[in-house]
Amino acid sequence: MIIDIHCHAGRGDGLTAPWNTDAPLAAHLRRARRAGIDRTVVFSAFHSDYAEANEEVARIVARHADELIGFAFIHPVRDAGRIREMVTRCVTRHHFRGIKVHGFDGMPTREVCDVAREYGLPLLIDVVGRTEVIDMMAPQYPDVNFIIPHLGSFRDDFRAQQQVVDQLVRLPNVYADTSGVRRFDYLLQAVRRAGPRKLLFGSDGPWLHPGLELHKIRLLGLNQEDEALVLGGNARRLLASVKTPLTAKRAANATATRRIRPRYRPANPFATWDRGAENEI
Numbered sequence: 001m002i003i004d005i006h007c008h009a010g011r012g013d014g015l016t017a018p019w020n021t022d023a024p025l026a027a028h029l030r031r032a033r034r035a036g037i038d039r040t041v042v043f044s045a046f047h048s049d050y051a052e053a054n055e056e057v058a059r060i061v062a063r064h065a066d067e068l069i070g071f072a073f074i075h076p077v078r079d080a081g082r083i084r085e086m087v088t089r090c091v092t093r094h095h096f097r098g099i100k101v102h103g104f105d106g107m108p109t110r111e112v113c114d115v116a117r118e119y120g121l122p123l124l125i126d127v128v129g130r131t132e133v134i135d136m137m138a139p140q141y142p143d144v145n146f147i148i149p150h151l152g153s154f155r156d157d158f159r160a161q162q163q164v165v166d167q168l169v170r171l172p173n174v175y176a177d178t179s180g181v182r183r184f185d186y187l188l189q190a191v192r193r194a195g196p197r198k199l200l201f202g203s204d205g206p207w208l209h210p211g212l213e214l215h216k217i218r219l220l221g222l223n224q225e226d227e228a229l230v231l232g233g234n235a236r237r238l239l240a241s242v243k244t245p246l247t248a249k250r251a252a253n254a255t256a257t258r259r260i261r262p263r264y265r266p267a268n269p270f271a272t273w274d275r276g277a278e279n280e281i
């Protein structure tokens with residue numbers, strides 16, 4: 001299964017650049033289908049109110065429930081004090097499976113990382129070249145999986161990208177996505193030095209072509225097994241760690257009654273398409 005871990009959806013309200021204006025998906029989804037991409041993770045464009053933007057993403061995900069997986073976009077500073085509430089709504093009501101934070105808004109605070117830990121959500125954080133924050137966050141939250149888009153820099157800061165390759169090797173809970181990376185040899189280094197389990201295919205659609213971004217992964221020349229990890233196996237594994245409040249509650253009940261049950265029934269990452277599971281919540 002091929003999973004694109006990085007795509008935007010919905011309208012922004014900044015109207016000064018594509019990434020804060022509109023992320024239309026119609027052409028993107030046609031391109032993705034043609035490229036053989038099975039699932040696409042989507043989150044908002046830049047917005048002045050992410051609670052509102054997340055609701056729009058939820059409506060889009062609901063319209064394409066067999067293709068899209070939602071992540072909650074959070075502004076660590078502006079949303080401070082309501083982050084848990086926002087994420088809880090996205091996870092329980094909309095079955096979102098991760099959190100997105102952009103460094104232009106602010107770097108993840110403990111409030112963000114705590115809720116990622118609580119629900120087992122991967123945290124996709126664009127560090128905008130400030131790779132030193134990865135060395136702060138990741139060891140503080142060893143049980144949170146951090147995904148660093150663009151190997152650390154959409155703007156091709158080679159110092160940042162080289163640093164992220166080193167961090168992939170050093171930090172077990174740090175991953176990177178391949179979206180927008182132009183310096184191909186850094187991608188090669190990442191899989192060779194950190195291993196194929198640390199890199200995830202992403203497109204940064206709809207502004208970049210998913211087929212073109214996908215072709216970069218094919219060009220890495222990996223064996224079939226390793227390529228499958230980068231294309232979707234790693235994403236599937238990280239998305240499978242999500243715990244909904246329901247599964248947490250069940251686990252607590254199971255412990256209380258001393259019945260033998262798994263500690264957590266890991267939520268099926270693809271349960272978004274399972275109406276039965278939705279009704280349970």
Ligand SMILES: [Zn+2]
Binds near residue numbers: 006008204
């Ligand atoms: Zn992006």
